[in-house]
Amino acid sequence: xxxxxxxxxxxxxxxxxxxxxxxxxxxxxxxxxxxxxxxxxxxxxxxxxxxxxxxxxxxxxxxxxxxxxxxxxxxxxxxxxxxxxxxxxxxxxxxxxxxxxxxxxxxxxxxxxxxxxxxxxxxxxxxxxxxxxxxxxxxxxxxxxxxxxxxxxxxxxxxxxxxxxxxxxxxxxxxxxxxxxxxxxxxxxxxxxxxxxxxxxxxxxxxxxxxxxxxxxxxxxxxxxx
Amino acid sequence: xxxxxxxxxxxxxxxxxxxxxxxxxxxxxxxxxxxxxxxxxxxxxxxxxxxxxxxxxxxxxxxxxxxxxxxxxxxxxxxxxxxxxxxxxxxxxxxxxxxxxxxxxxxxxxxxxxxxxxxxxxxxxxxxxxxxxxxxxxxxxxxxxxxxxxxxxxxxxxxxxxxxxxxxxxxxxxxxxxxxxxxxxxxxx
Numbered sequence: 001x002x003x004x005x006x007x008x009x010x011x012x013x014x015x016x017x018x019x020x021x022x023x024x025x026x027x028x029x030x031x032x033x034x035x036x037x038x039x040x041x042x043x044x045x046x047x048x049x050x051x052x053x054x055x056x057x058x059x060x061x062x063x064x065x066x067x068x069x070x071x072x073x074x075x076x077x078x079x080x081x082x083x084x085x086x087x088x089x090x091x092x093x094x095x096x097x098x099x100x101x102x103x104x105x106x107x108x109x110x111x112x113x114x115x116x117x118x119x120x121x122x123x124x125x126x127x128x129x130x131x132x133x134x135x136x137x138x139x140x141x142x143x144x145x146x147x148x149x150x151x152x153x154x155x156x157x158x159x160x161x162x163x164x165x166x167x168x169x170x171x172x173x174x175x176x177x178x179x180x181x182x183x184x185x186x187x188x189x190x191x192x193x194x195x196x197x198x199x200x201x202x203x204x205x206x207x208x209x210x211x212x213x214x215x216x217x218x219x220x221x222x223x224x225x226x
Numbered sequence: 227x228x229x230x231x232x233x234x235x236x237x238x239x240x241x242x243x244x245x246x247x248x249x250x251x252x253x254x255x256x257x258x259x260x261x262x263x264x265x266x267x268x269x270x271x272x273x274x275x276x277x278x279x280x281x282x283x284x285x286x287x288x289x290x291x292x293x294x295x296x297x298x299x300x301x302x303x304x305x306x307x308x309x310x311x312x313x314x315x316x317x318x319x320x321x322x323x324x325x326x327x328x329x330x331x332x333x334x335x336x337x338x339x340x341x342x343x344x345x346x347x348x349x350x351x352x353x354x355x356x357x358x359x360x361x362x363x364x365x366x367x368x369x370x371x372x373x374x375x376x377x378x379x380x381x382x383x384x385x386x387x388x389x390x391x392x393x394x395x396x397x398x399x400x401x402x403x404x405x406x407x408x409x410x411x412x413x414x415x
Contacts, residue, residue, distance in 0.1 A: 122296070122298055122300050123300055123302065125277055125296075125300070126294075126296065126300040126314070128276075128277065129275050129276075129277070129292065129293075129294050130293070130294075130313075130314035130315075130356075130360060132313060132314060132316070133316070136313060136316070140302050140305065140309070140313050141302060144302060144303075144304045144305075224304040224305060224340065226305075226309065
């Protein structure tokens, strides 16, 4: 019965048609690039910073203690609160980068820290006895051990970055973003647009996740095969 | 310089891991430590390697350069034999020397494979090669020939004797034959 009410739930064929229509609009790619570049930038900054701080926190527990209040706050405060608070000091166009960063950082940081902590003690003792410099220990002992932790963290965090980033765009009504399109489709009851853009978000998110994980796996394989 | 171990003990909580032990290792000497499992041989080696501090007693005369073969292989599983050895040596030893020793230990076919794909005996030999190539004044080896077949064991023991000549060598073993082949002083714990 619901399928007879296109305003509420559009038949899948209509969504596909609308999606095809969207793809052919010049605005579509601009909108996609706008959101993609900002959300991925937030993810990339979080990834790098979380890896660096995770490794350093594993080496210096004091740093972990200092970061703990920030990490626990980011983990527990609802994303909507962060989005609204951030709008006081950030423009809506930059919001998705910041929110994506904020949501991804604790996931990767916690996993890296856990990986560092659980590194094989026997290998670390070997490094101590042979006086292997810390940089080399990081690359040859810690990094291979971090591999599964990084894959698991990135797999979760990539999806989160898209969900939170688009939520920030919707709440901030960032001009030229996917979030703005979602907001407009809600205002004008364009359910087929809402679902078509949702499909786009899911597809881009999944494709980027696959690509990023593939690149990371290749980088690890090349490093280990040296 | 001789290494002097005086009344050294090690306890973990209430558990006595090493009862009072004294010995002197003369510079350049080969010493084989024999004893039953659990008598504290590995603990003694860990004390010499600086991985533990004694609960009581003193160890003096330890050289600054010590190399080890651990009871476990302690290799980075994802990397090749060459990388594992190079990792411990840094730039102290040239690559041709590493390759030559690995080949002499019958690892020529397995140089580039990740060590996790090697057999237990091959991994053991990589671990021994790493220790032998590391320039040191004291070589500490905890059951180094465990898991090696008869022929390979002899080859490896010869390499150990050759490469550690003139240096102090302390070997833990359960096998009196091995101790006899190495030809050093035997200490029973």
